[in-house]
Amino acid sequence: MNETLCDLRGVDKSFGENRVLKQLSLSLPAGSVTVLMGANGAGKSTLVKILSGVHARDGGSITLMGREFAPASPSEAIRAGVVTVHQNINDGVIPDLDVASNLLIDRLAEPGYGFFLKRRQNYAEAERIASQMGLALNVRQPVAELGVADRQLIAIARAMAHDPRLLILDEPTSSLSASEAERLFLLIERLSAKGVAVLYISHRMSDIRRIATRIVSMRDGEISGLFEGDTLDYEGAVNAMLGQRMSDAVISIPAPGKRVLEISGLQLIEGARPFDFNLAENEVVAVTGLLGSGKSAFAQSLFGLDQPVSGRIRIDGQDYRVRTPQAAIARGVFMSAKDRANNAVVADFDITRNMTLPFLSRYAKLSFVSRAKERRTANDMIEALSIVCQGESDSIGTLSGGNQQKVMLARWLAEECRLLLLDEPFQGVDIRARRDIGRKIRETAKNRGTLVFVSELDEALEVADRIIVMSEHSVAAEFRNENVDLNEILTAVTGAVPPAGAARTAHA
Amino acid sequence: MDLAIRYGFLALLVGLVVFFSVFANGFAGPRSAVFIFQSVAITGILALGVTCTLVVGGFDLSIGSVATSSMMLAAYMMVVLEQSAFVAIIACLAMGALIGLINGLLIVKTKVPDLLATLGMMFLLVGLQRIPTEGRSIATGMTLPDGSTAEGSFSPLFLQLGRHRFDFMLDNLLPAPVVFLVVIGLLVWVFLELTRHGRLMYAIGSNERAASLTGTNVNRYKIVAYMISGVLASIGGMLLAARLGRGDIASGTNLLLDAVAAALIGFAVLGAAKPNAFGTSMGALFVGILLQGLTMMNAPYYTQDFIKGLVLVIALVFTFSLSARKSGGH
Amino acid sequence: MDLAIRYGFLALLVGLVVFFSVFANGFAGPRSAVFIFQSVAITGILALGVTCTLVVGGFDLSIGSVATSSMMLAAYMMVVLEQSAFVAIIACLAMGALIGLINGLLIVKTKVPDLLATLGMMFLLVGLQRIPTEGRSIATGMTLPDGSTAEGSFSPLFLQLGRHRFDFMLDNLLPAPVVFLVVIGLLVWVFLELTRHGRLMYAIGSNERAASLTGTNVNRYKIVAYMISGVLASIGGMLLAARLGRGDIASGTNLLLDAVAAALIGFAVLGAAKPNAFGTSMGALFVGILLQGLTMMNAPYYTQDFIKGLVLVIALVFTFSLSARKSGGH
Amino acid sequence: ADMPAPLDKPGDVKIALVRYLSTGDFFQAYLSGVEKQAAALGVDLRVLDSRQDAALQADMVDQAIALGVDGIIIQHGLTESMKEAAQRAVDAGIKVVAFDVDVQNPAVPQIEQSDYLLGKLALEQAIEDNGTEWKAGYVYVPGIAPLDRRHVAWEEVKKANPGIEEVAQIGTLDNPIANSNANQARSVLQANPDISVFFAPYDEFAKGVKIAVDEAGMSQDIKIYSADVSTADISAMREPDSAWAATVATNPAVVGEVSVRALAIMLTGGDPGKQVVVPPTLITQTFLVDNDIKNMEELSAKMPQFAHADVAMTDWMPLPDR
Numbered sequence A: 001m002n003e004t005l006c007d008l009r010g011v012d013k014s015f016g017e018n019r020v021l022k023q024l025s026l027s028l029p030a031g032s033v034t035v036l037m038g039a040n041g042a043g044k045s046t047l048v049k050i051l052s053g054v055h056a057r058d059g060g061s062i063t064l065m066g067r068e069f070a071p072a073s074p075s076e077a078i079r080a081g082v083v084t085v086h087q088n089i090n091d092g093v094i095p096d097l098d099v100a101s102n103l104l105i106d107r108l109a110e111p112g113y114g115f116f117l118k119r120r121q122n123y124a125e126a127e128r129i130a131s132q133m134g135l136a137l138n139v140r141q142p143v144a145e146l147g148v149a150d151r152q153l154i155a156i157a158r159a160m161a162h163d164p165r166l167l168i169l170d171e172p173t174s175s176l177s178a179s180e181a182e183r184l185f186l187l188i189e190r191l192s193a194k195g196v197a198v199l200y201i202s203h204r205m206s207d208i209r210r211i212a213t214r215i216v217s218m219r220d221g222e223i224s225g226l227f228e229g230d231t232l233d234y235e236g237a238v239n240a241m242l243g244q245r246m247s248d249a250v251i252s253i254p255a256p257g258k259r260v261l262e263i264s265g266l267q268l269i270e271g272a273r274p275f276d277f278n279l280a281e282n283e284v285v286a287v288t289g290l291l292g293s294g295k296s297a298f299a300q301s302l303f304g305l306d307q308p309v310s311g312r313i314r315i316d317g318q319d320y321r322v323r324t325p326q327a328a329i330a331r332g333v334f335m336s337a338k339d340r341a342n343n344a345v346v347a348d349f350d351i352t353r354n355m356t357l358p359f360l361s362r363y364a365k366l367s368f369v370s371r372a373k374e375r376r377t378a379n380d381m382i383e384a385l386s387i388v389c390q391g392e393s394d395s396i397g398t399l400s401g402g403n404q405q406k407v408m409l410a411r412w413l414a415e416e417c418r419l420l421l422l423d424e425p426f427q428g429v430d431i432r433a434r435r436d437i438g439r440k441i442r443e444t445a446k447n448r449g450t451l452v453f454v455s456e457l458d459e460a461l462e463v464a465d466r467i468i469v470m471s472e473h474s475v476a477a478e479f480r481n482e483n484v485d486l487n488e489i490l491t492a493v494t495g496a497v498p499p500a501g502a503a504r505t506a507h508a
Numbered sequence B, C: 001m002d003l004a005i006r007y008g009f010l011a012l013l014v015g016l017v018v019f020f021s022v023f024a025n026g027f028a029g030p031r032s033a034v035f036i037f038q039s040v041a042i043t044g045i046l047a048l049g050v051t052c053t054l055v056v057g058g059f060d061l062s063i064g065s066v067a068t069s070s071m072m073l074a075a076y077m078m079v080v081l082e083q084s085a086f087v088a089i090i091a092c093l094a095m096g097a098l099i100g101l102i103n104g105l106l107i108v109k110t111k112v113p114d115l116l117a118t119l120g121m122m123f124l125l126v127g128l129q130r131i132p133t134e135g136r137s138i139a140t141g142m143t144l145p146d147g148s149t150a151e152g153s154f155s156p157l158f159l160q161l162g163r164h165r166f167d168f169m170l171d172n173l174l175p176a177p178v179v180f181l182v183v184i185g186l187l188v189w190v191f192l193e194l195t196r197h198g199r200l201m202y203a204i205g206s207n208e209r210a211a212s213l214t215g216t217n218v219n220r221y222k223i224v225a226y227m228i229s230g231v232l233a234s235i236g237g238m239l240l241a242a243r244l245g246r247g248d249i250a251s252g253t254n255l256l257l258d259a260v261a262a263a264l265i266g267f268a269v270l271g272a273a274k275p276n277a278f279g280t281s282m283g284a285l286f287v288g289i290l291l292q293g294l295t296m297m298n299a300p301y302y303t304q305d306f307i308k309g310l311v312l313v314i315a316l317v318f319t320f321s322l323s324a325r326k327s328g329g330h
Numbered sequence D: 001a002d003m004p005a006p007l008d009k010p011g012d013v014k015i016a017l018v019r020y021l022s023t024g025d026f027f028q029a030y031l032s033g034v035e036k037q038a039a040a041l042g043v044d045l046r047v048l049d050s051r052q053d054a055a056l057q058a059d060m061v062d063q064a065i066a067l068g069v070d071g072i073i074i075q076h077g078l079t080e081s082m083k084e085a086a087q088r089a090v091d092a093g094i095k096v097v098a099f100d101v102d103v104q105n106p107a108v109p110q111i112e113q114s115d116y117l118l119g120k121l122a123l124e125q126a127i128e129d130n131g132t133e134w135k136a137g138y139v140y141v142p143g144i145a146p147l148d149r150r151h152v153a154w155e156e157v158k159k160a161n162p163g164i165e166e167v168a169q170i171g172t173l174d175n176p177i178a179n180s181n182a183n184q185a186r187s188v189l190q191a192n193p194d195i196s197v198f199f200a201p202y203d204e205f206a207k208g209v210k211i212a213v214d215e216a217g218m219s220q221d222i223k224i225y226s227a228d229v230s231t232a233d234i235s236a237m238r239e240p241d242s243a244w245a246a247t248v249a250t251n252p253a254v255v256g257e258v259s260v261r262a263l264a265i266m267l268t269g270g271d272p273g274k275q276v277v278v279p280p281t282l283i284t285q286t287f288l289v290d291n292d293i294k295n296m297e298e299l300s301a302k303m304p305q306f307a308h309a310d311v312a313m314t315d316w317m318p319l320p321d322r
């Protein structure tokens, strides 16, 4: 079962001056799940893009099933059996088409499909693919109406249904919570049992532990470690990828300061149970819960994007009711939104301009922006969050996914505020950077309240003093991050869940 | 409210028809209906071409000039070069396809933004079509730049393309261009809605990168879209030539704007909020009905523009504000 | 290659100037330079307006008709209503701002797509501007619809807007419209490139949602962009009125197309690949130089269109294919 | 006056004006002439406007037939597209006259303002003023029927006078027409400062050339000769030092009146003749200044042959009030 399916020898790739892949060699055996680990900007996605026909390599050779493989376009790669789920979720779905078309788009693109659409057959096939993935979606619904998690699941479902020989998943779980991820893992196992080679990229140790049969560590465009065998050396892999040991995160809960946020009887949507919540200065609280449990709805209602049905919010003792982000920011409430590609990244701008966007007036006199001043801030933040780039005037699109995420966080950390809301701040961020950012968040938390909305429990444990669990758009449980019983939290997260997908369809 | 979004525009259309039938003498009746169709046939065909480019997220500003070039070419082939109708038609279709191909290649290969590429093509064609005759219109007996006289003439067969009338309910009721419009409209509709190619073209228009990453040959479809647009525009130009019986340099100036208007109005039909063949046809019809009705009510030409604009704006506000309210939120 | 991308277009511009200086009698010299500027002043000012709407990701198809409406309004105010130049100017500016506001509100509040909203506005204005005079041009002594005679006349002060010449190097060299163009160009450039408002407008054009989530009042900036566009178009219309000395019935379609061409060519200047004020000005200048040079070489008008298109396409292919190759990929 | 049948009951008589061109002062004035004469007769007038869409214009003739009109005036258009439409109307027993378009039909009288004469008279005046040795600029856009006919006069005059040298030709119909032509004329003047006469046989062209001449500061050195006239043209010609020396024109309103009168004669069974030519009038700058003429009304008053053309007249024909 373990013959080599795909073999890379001395692959090189540069973007201008930046040498991203350096003489990289790697082989992917059939029937195994190779996890590729590497810090942000190590070159993982670049490797993926070469395999999937998006970029052409500068040098080296690749063979697929013994034959030379140099796909000139994604469609060539797909036809050769290399199917990819890309890191950027927006690259995976077509918003104006319905779910069924999205699930079948690669088949429509195949010459053998025939001229006319087979509507009924398509819907049936789409239902089948969706149910295999456990997707309880109306396949006639336009994807534009779905959230980021569903979009990710659609892209994954399509790839898995394609009968790939080599399946590449670039951070497929970045927007998924535990139960969806588990369904994904079961499917991956089934495919790999059928002899499919899987290349899996992730920063989540829990995923890696669960799924990996081999681990390849990558650092600065080179392979820095290969771990195989019955018992995998996870710690070794991490060290190989970082080039150093990583210390454990230790949370010491500081004394909370004065109360910042007071919430009473907040009802997020019609039919949800109202809840109370308080937050003090110097407190970092993680909000977790399943997909669609209302985390984002909670964050958005604090940022003026959604209007809660009823309830009272006070900030520093004063009534707080805002209708626009602008008004929220004016009251000292900042939010870093999830789904950075849609909600945060300004693709035409460089790093500096992206960072200073919300507080541009601070860098402007009489409306004239001081480039020097904003560059200084940008450079400070690049250093503080160790953003991998050539310089502060790099176009944001040339950064790796994780580094883009750091820029989006830097945007909001550059200024003092009363209440900081971070929705999925660690999406695509590598473990060390996550730790660094977590530390940074905690260090600067003294004069504000901080709410971090994460769907992964590890992330919550690493950053928070308190963890609250949401379910059905209400608070279901609360834990202090001291000697917590993981199982207890997990039960709280999953225990109150309605059957999979019910929450989603309820609001569709 | 869903109903209002889906059928609001069509209701408006019906309302207009009823209004004019009551107040405009001679508006109701099959002849008048055919006349309206006839008056929008050429614009409608061009608008269907633009629709195809809009579907792949592009825009074709060159259609008006492709149509007039095709008109001039048809006339040149028959009147100056004394070729048959068949040769003239083939030449026009080939030219339309070629221009579409060039537009497509410019956009796809050299990455020139579509508005720019087709705008450049527009200027280029506007000049080019006048060079062979040094800016003169082409008609039998015209003097050529070299001093000789053009002896050829439009073949009767070719003229029938624009002038033949089929019997339909009444004798001699249905003009050939209307038949062309209906057939082309149906073909484009079927192509866009019912075939996999149409679906992939919509996919490209919605998210080009994702479509490409899932194996769609984005470049090829884009080029095809511009070629369809070019060919349809050249058909429109031939119909124009057949109706006029000459290559007239002054005709066809409004084709571009009217076709674009029809295609854009199509967004509002059935709440599609995207380019679609049915909507485009309705959009063309809408403008035709409005102008015909106003003419029958003896409104001066400048009030017609005003009312066209006003009704357009009101219809759009109505449709889009409703569908915006429906999709709700921010 | 970077150099070619950045300076390719400007090199082409310089090349044109050298070419015409050698081959076109009377092309070189300050007077010639000045009237080239003068010939592009109005288009250029309109193009700067479109640029602002392009920056926020919109498009203003109504500028041509706003300009002609403003021309008619200025003439109407002075000739028919016998108002002063000052009142006429204020009225025109207010009209431009109002139309921009309506365009903006249509797009922002009722979510009508920009092309559609401004196209509707275009038709509406083309009709509207003709209603007060029933389609006649406005000139002193004209007969009004009610049979009386218009006694007012263009105030000399107003005419100076289009005709005054400042001394600059030579006596009476620099016409007022050129000064307007340069000043407005500078203002728009400063606004877009150096102020935070310009920065936010670019952010909106690139990712509207991200801009909104960072606290930008997206709607307000969009409306402002359309208002700038409307006001600049109305200034262009006033300069036109001052130059022509009457309110001339014209659709403004060519003004629109030329302004759009200039703004889009601007994408290619300095490798910006996005709307920008400097590029727009260079684009306008480019078209002006080309046309004036060709006219001086006695090229017939249809070859001018052809060459304009050809040079446009070649310049675009050159710039965009280079920058596409630079950014890599296949 | 008592009119012969069917005009004795004019309210029951319906006529249609089917237009090809409508935008611009000339066409607006023509329309007003048609309206005034129709009102004087008391007939019901319908205006069908194809806005420069030749195919639509042909359809509009059919539409007029369907409306059951008694007479049709075809205003401009293309021979090729109107020939058959006119024939269909004639076949339907409708009286048809055509203004400025040759529909090649013996049953359809041609109303004409003689474009050839328009150009000829202007050029004769130019020769009278400047002799037969000059360098000329010329404005022309081929393919526009009236301009083509005026062009014939220009070619003839050039052939007859070898001393007249055309050093530059410009012309565009990009609107605003005057503005675009001003830009072109400006560069031609820059390149050829020795031009002393500009022949611009359409008033929009002349207007543009005049702007260019003024901007170039050459209004003393150049004379412009054109065709057509409007109130705005009169004031441009009267400006101090105006380069616009003369224009030749028929009064478009009068042409409109003549068109209706010719049709009325046909309706009563009369024959206005195969060709009804409205003679043009030479209008010089000197004449305007000497008589202090400021607008078209005053021009009509001071120049009777401009106010009324004694063509297509009968003894019973009512005339519009003046």
Ligand SMILES: Nc1ncnc2c1ncn2[C@@H]1O[C@H](COP(=O)(O)OP(=O)(O)OP(=O)(O)O)[C@@H](O)[C@H]1O
Residues within 6 Å of the ligand: A015, A018, A020, A038, A039, A040, A041, A042, A043, A044, A045, A046, A047, A087, A388, A389, A397, A398, A399, A400, A401, A402, A403, A428, A430
């Ligand atoms: N299109 C591009 N142009 C220029 N540089 C690029 C481009 N794409 C990637 N890079 C650079 O290549 C390097 C590797 O990027 P890549 O996206 O492969 O990283 P990654 O390992 O996937 O990181 P992450 O974990 O953050 O997704 C980064 O330094 C990035 O800045």
Ligand SMILES: Nc1ncnc2c1ncn2[C@@H]1O[C@H](COP(=O)(O)OP(=O)(O)OP(=O)(O)O)[C@@H](O)[C@H]1O
Residues within 6 Å of the ligand: A145, A146, A147, A148, A149, A175, A289, A290, A291, A292, A293, A294, A295, A296, A297, A298, A338, A455, A503, A504, A507, A508, B329
């Ligand atoms: N505007 C909307 N239209 C339709 N459904 C919506 C809308 N907003 C939210 N929903 C649905 O409501 C549910 C709760 O959304 P919310 O984003 O608050 O959940 P969440 O717990 O933050 O989930 P996620 O992990 O995806 O961020 C989601 O399933 C989402 O699809």
Ligand SMILES: [Mg+2]
Residues within 6 Å of the ligand: A044, A045, A046, A087, A170, A400, A401, A402
């Ligand atoms: Mg990556």
Ligand SMILES: [Mg+2]
Residues within 6 Å of the ligand: A295, A296, A297, A338, A423, A453
């Ligand atoms: Mg969330």
